[in-house]
Amino acid sequence: MPRRKLMLRRTFAMVAAAAGVATALVGPASPAQAIPVCKAGxxxxxxxxxxxxxxxxxxxxxxxxxxxxxxxxxxxxxxxxxxxxxxxxx
Incomplete structure (x- = not known):
C-alpha cells in the first residue's frame, strides 16, 4: 500500500476514534422539548x-x-x- 494512502487511512481512523470517545464522554443528547404553541384566538x-x-x-x-x-x-x-x-x- 502506498505511504500516502496508509497515512490517510491512519488519520481517518484516529479522527473516527476521537469522535467516538468524545461521544461516549458527552453521552447521548437528551430529546428536545417543543415550546408549546399558542392557539389562534x-x-x-x-x-x-x-x-x-x-x-x-x-x-x-x-x-x-x-x-x-x-x-x-x-x-x-x-x-x-x-x-x-x-x-x-x-
Missing part, C-alpha cells in the same frame, strides 16, 4: 424559570389577542404556558 403568556424547581421567574413573553407581543428578561428551557381565549370582536 388565544392570548398566551410564557413564563420562564431559572431551574427545574420552577421557583424563580427570570423572563416572560405575552402574545396579546391583537397580535402584539411584550417580553422581559431571558428565556430558558424551563417554562410554563398560561393561555386565555380572546373575546369575540364586536
Amino acid at each position: 388565544y392570548q398566551c403568556t410564557y413564563i420562564y424559570y431559572s431551574s427545574a424547581t420552577f421557583e424563580t421567574v427570570v423572563g416572560g413573553r405575552t402574545r396579546f389577542c391583537d397580535g402584539t407581543t411584550d417580553s422581559f428578561g431571558i428565556t430558558t428551557r424551563w417554562l410554563e404556558l398560561a393561555s386565555a381565549q380572546c373575546p369575540e370582536p364586536l
